[in-house]
Amino acid sequence: MKKVLFLLFTLLVLTTQSQAQNLLRYVNPLVGTDSDFSLSTGNTYPAIALPWGMNFWTPQTAPNGDGWQYAYDANKIRGFKQTHQPSPWINDYGAFSLLPMTGKNPEVRHLKRGSWYSHKTETAQAHYYQVYLADYDCWTEITPTERAAQMRFRWGQEGPKSVLLDAFDMGSMVKIIPAERKIIGYAKNNHGGVPDNFRNYFVAIFDQDFDLTNTFSDTIVLKDLSAEGKHVGALVHFKSGVRTVNVKLASSFISHEQAELNLQREIGADAFEVTKEKARLAWEKILGRVQVQGGAETDKMNFYTALYRVMLFPRKFFEFDAKGQMVHYSPYNGQVLPGYMFTDNGFWDTFRAVFPLFSVLFPELDGQIMQGLVNTYKESGWLPEWASPGHRDCMIGSNSASLVTEAWLKGIRGFDIETLYEAMVKNSQSVGPVASVGRLGAEQYNRLGYVPYNVGINENTARTLEYAYADYCIWQLGQKLGKPEAPTFAKRAQNWRNVFDKSSNFMRGRNADGSWQSPFRPDKWGDAFTEGSSWHYTWSVFHDPAGLAGAMGGKPQMAAKLDSIFSSAPTFDYSYYGFPIHEITEMLIMGMGQYAHGNQPIQHAVYLYNWVGQPWKAQMRARDIMKKLYQPTPDGLCGDEDNGQTSAWLVFSGMGFYPVCPATGEYALGSPLFQKITLKLENGKTFTIDAAGNSDQNIYIQSAKLNQQPFSKNFLSHQQIMQGGTLQLMMGAKPNTTRGVGVKDAPYSMSAQ
Template sequence: MIVKKFFLAVIAVLICQLGFAQKLTSYVDPFIGTGAVDGTSLSGSNFPGATVPFGFVQVSPDTDNEIFSPASGYNYNDKTIVGFSHTHLSGTGVADLFDVLLMPASGNLKWSPGDENKPGSGYRSAFSHQQETARPGYYQVNLLDYNINAELTATEHAGFHRYTFNGDGPARIMVDLDHSLSKKRDYWVCRILGAEIRKVDDHTIEGYRIITGWARMRRVYFHAKFSKPITNHEMAWGTHNIINKPVINGTDIVRAAFNFDVKKGEQVLVKVGLSSVSVNNARENLNSEIKGWDFDAVVKRADALWEKELSNIRIDAADAVKKIFYTGLYHLYIQPNNTADVNGEYQGSDMEVKKSLTKKHYSTFSLWDTYRAAHPMYTLLKPSKDAEFINSLIKQYESYGYLPIWQLWNDENYCMIGNHSIPVIVDAVVKGIKGFNLEKAYEAVKNSSLTDHPGSPFKYLHQYGYFPEELESQSVSKGLEIAFNDWCVAQFAKKLGKNDDYNFFMKRASYIKNIYDSKTGFFRGKNKDGKWLEPFHPLQYGGNGGNPYTEGNAWQYLWYVPHDIPGMIDLFGGREKFIIKLDEFFTTAGGEDAKNENASGFIGQYAHGNEPSHHTAYLYNYAGQPWKTQQRVAEIMDKFYTTDAAGYSGNEDCGQMSAWYIFSAMGFYPVNPANGVYDIGSPRLNKATIDLENGKQFTVVAHNAGGKNIYVQSVSLNGVAYNKNYILHSDILKGGRLVFEMGPSPSYGWAKKAISYK
């Protein structure tokens, strides 16, 4: 009997160990965030295709030929695929990239270069989600019109395609260099400035395109090899078709169709290297990263890279929570992207070819979104990688004159407001992250806060003490966000003993008082004569110009003083009035007729689908009612994160929406994303263990977490009662164990003892 019990106990331990060892990539679902339930609301704008962590290439299906929305190129609600392009943005609000589209076809296809926009014509094919799969580093779909099974995988600089031709008739693969962001809208003036496809030999093609869109003057070079010989081919420029000639080039609709002698059930593999510098570099990238034709080995390698990247945080939670959590971590690590080729060369922000000695240079910085939680998450989970990002930000300053605002393929596109490279750098400085030059970093943040550049005309701030709306639109949002950046510069100056700079930037950060109207209780826009803009409607939304507020309204920007919350409470007239106003924020309905396309994920006027609201649920901590923070944070996680295609309440924005969930599910969040403080909320995970880069472990345990148990009953840190509403980054780095006891009702006793951060 004893032997039997021992045997059963050993089996139980082995089962637990096997369960714990389940691959983390198995919890990632790349279809989360790829399509709204009703086909109209925001859903995440993510793509399901193959990429590796922080890779240059993202090979994925596109469901429209000229893309505007969703910005990822793939809409889960669409019924047809037009092809597989090699570069994509994840979760952004604006589209771009979609470079070098390939599409296989078979049968008696009549290729018509001019009619591919029409459903059912050209080379578009129907597909079904029942015959489609995706996981980290791999994507597969059956193209129903041609009975072709298409599979995709990727390395850092290359895409790898495997097409199994199960239909009848000739097999061909189209290559389309016209496929892009929509050219039918004037907003980004997208057009092809030049393109070329060249047949090098019976197995090889290469070429380039120069395209301007959201990112200007992007140079995209490619080198592609086929596993089978090309039997014949047709090229097109505009409506002109050329048969079996070696090269085609032009500025409009440059495409080619390559034919292969393939029997039913046979495969054609294609590997495509990309570069932003030259065809030679694209060839070198491909030859370096995919040496043979073992597709499955490349899939396995991509999966291993993802497993390694995800593995320094392990959690215990319900499977649905694990799926949301690790898919979010996956989305967080898709970008920023290493734009340096294997030889270290990349195209800089000044259009000059640069060389990185580390062979790393990152771009795709959606900073207005990601400085809030995504970059703080990098400082916690990937601090060395964060230092690499910062070195890349500083490189733009050195060649361009100021730090990035929104950088795509190393091009500054000036999207959004403020300059939020500043808090990203200062956050790393505050947390003691090594790997970049402090004096050069300070020079960059200071000069980027003094040099007028698009979206930051500091001359008006110095002249008026605010931004007059008729001189600088989005004036309230810019005033508030630049004030936070100024506070960040001041903290950096203080650390380096630069007292005059500290005093200057702290004074400028206080200018937000000049746009606070005590009568209405809101931050409001002014004209240059000092008068408030009338009429004033706090529910009225602004977009990206023509209104004092950026992608939000007066309610959502009311709370944007993350660097001085006690001062904000005083501005409101004390804690009681602050709580009343915050309650009103979460319960005030209305304004539907005034909302814009960025407004989604509502609880009252709280809009989780866009970033200005992201920190506000945690503000109750500062006014002595942390149980309300716990209730709202739990509500947001429950309402706005799911495991289906509509898994996000708005654009995922390069990892920011995911980072909010990852932090909040662990039980804390960086309200001020540049001071090394994490505010406690309502943990969703039973357990999370972080393998810190310094070799230590930090574990968060939440007993009874989940379901109705959303309220913190008590907290301990390393076995000692913990009565703070926050935990410091420096405490986490020491390693240890943070334990929450959770329950279904508020614990007013712990709340009364809990100290908020000052």
């Protein structure tokens, strides 16, 4: 009775501590899960997790090892999986799963053991998951902590019951300890980027005695209490009278002892409902950093679901030892070392809006991530560009420079900037251990001013454009730190001009002798570009839109070129890939001409109207994209969600502004989704966007005031936001073509200073 009273008291205290409104009701983890290889509507899975948690949990509908581990249109669940997967294209690592079953001889084969389920009995929330497994007459529930979780299995029928733990393939181990109602083990199943000693060590502690136990190796059931090999697992059976089994689980990348320490520290004696309530409060607190009023319920669902997605990656890859000291297993050198480590992020995607959002809402976290980059550099000799959990050979660019420069210039501290500057300069000089690290083509780029089309380096023009922006970042940071080599990077920041073809007003591949690549099709995907065409990459001059306008012949010409993105037919050339990749299909079906919001390179383009004296078009296009391409449904996204980037676009745009060039500390204005948005900043101040009269029809800014003063500019500075205050927007149904058209109303451009 005392335990029951204590539980009720604890739940009452936790509930009354919550001051935020119930924002979790707007989060739908199933958005984007109706995806496959040929067409992405998000490429997501329902991540049951805490913000930036070390481990996520998800129902698994796919066979082991399938990157599309949960598909909304599947009809069977094969297990409940601890996952670290950042993308189906990168796949998972250190995964294992549990599955409640019935019968004397339960099926261990993952292709055979799945149970029918229905979305009608499925509850998916950020902090809690529940579903009914029809074949086993069992309700399963999951609730997480950062490094642990609780599961609850409730059977409706008498008879033999068991729980299967599958440690997956590529090397695994399990050991059953009946006297302690415990299973320990490890799982590898990584897809690259780790040392030989990589393990995810796990512990599962049950609240019921084991009646019988088995292990299995691949498909062969064994009577041993332990097994180790390519693919092993465990089966624990319970007496027929048992109806409910609770399991407490945790894992560690360091050791079994550390996994048990994580379990004790994060769950301990807590009951399932206590862990669930703690998880709910954690999400409510952090979602509450942004409060919105007005707007449709679907807008709120889109907005807060997007905010949830932004707060999943990068994941914390550090733990706390017995002395309470922060430590991490290094996926770069295999040692256990002190300090921060984060992983599972592709900076090619997330430099654009995810990290800028962190700088506004979560600057302390941003500083921690930067110190994690310091540790990555010290442990591997390179900055990461795509880590999962170590360096992966995926995507292009040198976009870590944007993250570091943005953080430092925005006043974020708590990390070793000198080491990171050294790493950025090193990145600019050569290629790293894989082609995505450092700069592939650095020698040619630094000598010629571009990466040539005809020297065997693919996606060369895209690399040139991204390196030029990275050089802008190094120049800005170098100036701030007083580095003598900074002017060299200022010159290189203009290298985008070397791949701009004035005869077509497109970016274009250029040969080593200076001639243009020919024949040229601006709608050819890949080849000189990355997951897009020249239609998309022509706008990748984040730091100098005014310079780009000048190269195109002037502001009217650039405005007309922006218009043509949407008015041109969605033609394409897929010969580089050999088939229409899913990004091409996603562009085709959206009915927006050559605009391909489902992938990252062009997502900032609509905001460029602010640089050419036509800000009302940015307002119109941004609102149109928000309304058409985001829905709170399983097929509700228009392409890869990509570690929160496509979601971060919506969060920023829903607030009414967007970081076209993160390193400048400016945000171009658009059209907010809501009548009022309040940002609760870490420094204790609030910044409010008050959009009077805002509606689905009233999408245009008629006039603006910042802190009661007339405001004609088409951008906000980071400093203005962090100082707190109010941006008042008067919205209307017709564009105001006289507001924000002055030269000084445009945001920063390098060549205009």
